[in-house]
């Protein structure tokens with residue numbers, strides 16, 4: 001194994017696994033820290049998917065350190081801490097505290113912060129994170145149910161969360177190429193800077209940055225930062241090109257969609273699917289708490305539909321989310337939905353569902369924890385950052401598409417099935 005990654009959520013991990021596979025690394029994604037009986041010898045890269053993005057910081061730190069320990073013991077030569085391309089976090093973390101802990105445990109002297117993912121229109125310029133044509137703080141991320149992003153300056157955001165000294169590598173240095181970047185790293189080191197936010201607006205920037213990071217033991221960022229990393233191993237003769245991820249044959253069985261993401265992209269995907277005639281059932285947090293709706297009722301509804309892929313969703317507009325949060329508390333309302341959809345997925349599997357699309361990182365984390373496959377194999381790409389995956393290590397394999405809230409085209413819930421052969 002050459003490369004190890006610690007992802008703070010499930011969909012982020014599949015996003016990264018897809019990038020590494022596309023760049024020719026044989027990649028497997030484990031669900032949590034792997035157990036010793038999972039055979040990972042065939043892999044160049046292991047992405048450990050945690051669900052640590054919104055946990056208390058101390059918990060996220062200890063989960064991440066456990067993942068690091070496993071990856072180092074398995075021989076990882078370089079480790080990436082993968083977080084969201086929209087830097088989803090709060091002033092308490094968890095990106096800062098986890099970076100600090102990994103930095104200190106690995107005895108690193110310099111690392112980078114780079115959430116850029118140009119294919120999904122996340123770019124960093126002068127340290128500011130943009131989502132398409134808007135600053136992060138003016139994008140729909142300002143209304144995120146768990147991690148509302150109200151600032152766009154990555155230097156400020158990271159400084160508020162991290163004890164390390166944070167600086168910036170501006171775009172001119174990236175445009176200057178690998179040598180200029182290396183000089184900028186040396187100068188940062190001499191000034192005692194420990195974390196550098198790096199600008200990147202295109203995949204070619206990310207390839208240059210990737211090359212410049214060949215000797216960094218610890219890197220932090222979105223999946224984009226991984227684009228240029230496999231080539232470093234290839235240049236050193238450590239990695240053959242195995243081609244991109246192989247598509248797999250989907251297990252036969254029924255199909256369903258579970259959406260707990262309230263992101264703008266998911267809401268549009270739901271609207272598009274409903275308008276195209278996909279049957280939909282909305283579940284409300286209050287009805288779950290009051291018992292007016294139940295897992296059995298929802299599963300019966302799914303199985304009563306005569307079309308492939310009926311849609312169960314809790315996704316709601318920001319004002320509805322605020323109302324649920326006022327009634328039930330921010331964390332509790334999220335938890336209620338996540339657990340409900342997770343129990344629904346287990347019951348759906350019991351009743352023959354083998355193909356499942358799940359929308360939302362936290363939601364996917366809850367669903368996959370409940371389904372509990374030890375690992376996921378990455379298959380074909382549906383949209384940038386979203387592949388089909390196949391559960392590994394369980395008798396009844398399931399095909400899962402774990403969609404980050406903001407990813408995917410409007411017709412995602414309709415077209416995704418076509419990528420599953």
Ligand SMILES: Nc1ncnc2c1ncn2[C@@H]1O[C@H](COP(=O)(O)OP(=O)(O)OP(=O)(O)O)[C@@H](O)[C@H]1O
Pocket residue numbers: 009011144145146260261262263266284285314315316320321324325333334335336337338359360361362363364403404405406
């Ligand atoms: N109607 C609702 N009211 C309040 N909270 C909700 C509602 N529906 C979903 N939620 C919660 O909102 C959160 C959505 O987070 P999730 O990570 O699943 O989606 P996302 O943030 O859009 O995706 P990503 O993290 O991949 O960007 C979950 O905790 C979910 O349970």
Ligand SMILES: O=C(O)[C@@H](O)C(=O)CO
Pocket residue numbers: 009011012013015016083084085086117222223361385404405
């Ligand atoms: O980086 C992203 O945007 C995604 O992989 C993700 O982490 C969303 O949860």
